[in-house]
Amino acid sequence: MKEQKVKDLMVALSEYATVTEDATLYEAVLSLEEAQENFEDKHTRYRHRAILILDKNDNVVGKVSQLDVLKALEPKYQDMIRGEGSHRYGFTKKFMQSMLDDYQLFARPLDDICRKAGEQPVHKFMYSPTEGEYINAEASLDVAIHQLIMGQHQSLLVTQDKKIVGVLRLTDVFAAVFHKMKECFVE
Numbered sequence: 001m002k003e004q005k006v007k008d009l010m011v012a013l014s015e016y017a018t019v020t021e022d023a024t025l026y027e028a029v030l031s032l033e034e035a036q037e038n039f040e041d042k043h044t045r046y047r048h049r050a051i052l053i054l055d056k057n058d059n060v061v062g063k064v065s066q067l068d069v070l071k072a073l074e075p076k077y078q079d080m081i082r083g084e085g086s087h088r089y090g091f092t093k094k095f096m097q098s099m100l101d102d103y104q105l106f107a108r109p110l111d112d113i114c115r116k117a118g119e120q121p122v123h124k125f126m127y128s129p130t131e132g133e134y135i136n137a138e139a140s141l142d143v144a145i146h147q148l149i150m151g152q153h154q155s156l157l158v159t160q161d162k163k164i165v166g167v168l169r170l171t172d173v174f175a176a177v178f179h180k181m182k183e184c185f186v187e
Contacts (some may be wrong), residue, residue: 006144010166010177013060015039017051019122021061025072026118028064047056049154052167053126058165060157060164062126072117072125089102134159135168141176144168 017035019028028051036047042187053062126138136143136155137160147156158166 004141004176005024005137005159006135006139006156006158006168008142008168009141009144009172010137010168011039011048011172012166013164016167017048018054018060019051020054021055021121021123021126023053023122024118025064025069025120025122025125028122029069029118048169050167051122053122060129062123062128064122064126065154068125068127069117072120073113111122129157134164137162137165141173144173147176148173 015030015035015038017028019031023031032048032051039047049066050091051064052060053064055061081174130151132147133153133156135156135158144156147153154170156168157164158168
C-alpha cells in the first residue's frame with residue numbers, strides 16, 4: 001500500500017458537489033444530484049455522498065453529508081444529537097420510538113418539512129472538518145487507511161500546497177484494497 005498515493009485515488013475537487021456558504025440546503029442537494037449524474041470514475045461506481053461548502057474565495061470551509069440533510073428535516077435533532085449516532089449509546093428501538101413520539105418529530109407533513117429545510121442556509125447544517133480529515137496528495141494509501149480507520153471518516157480532504165485539491169472517499173479506498181486482494185488470490 002506504500003506505493004499507491006492518495007492522489008491516484010482521489011476525486012478532483014472540480015468533480016465534487018460544491019456550493020457556497022450562502023446557498024440553501026435545496027441548492028446543495030441539487031449540486032449533489034448534478035455531481036452524481038456527471039461523475040464518471042475509473043476506480044469505482046459509487047456516487048458522492050457529501051457536498052463541500054466553499055467560502056467566497058473558493059476555499060473549502062465545511063461539509064454537508066446525506067445524514068446532515070436528513071437531520072435538517074427536523075430541527076429538533078440539533079438539540080437531541082451532538083455528533084454520535086444514538087445506536088452508539090446503546091438506545092433500544094423502543095426508546096428511539098418513544099423519542100420520535102415524545103418530541104413529535106416529523107409531526108408535520110413531509111412536503112412542509114422538506115420545503116422549510118430546503119430554504120435554510122446550508123452553513124447552518126455544515127460541519128467544519130477536523131485536523132484528522134486532511135491528507136496530503138502525496139501520502140501513501142496506508143497512511144490514508146490509518147486516518148480513515150482511526151477517525152472513522154467517510155472521506156478525507158486532499159491537500160496539495162496547503163490547498164484542497166480533492167476528496168479521498170472511503171469507498172474508493174475500499175475498492176482499491178478489494179482489487180489488490182483479488183490480485184493476491186489470482187497469482
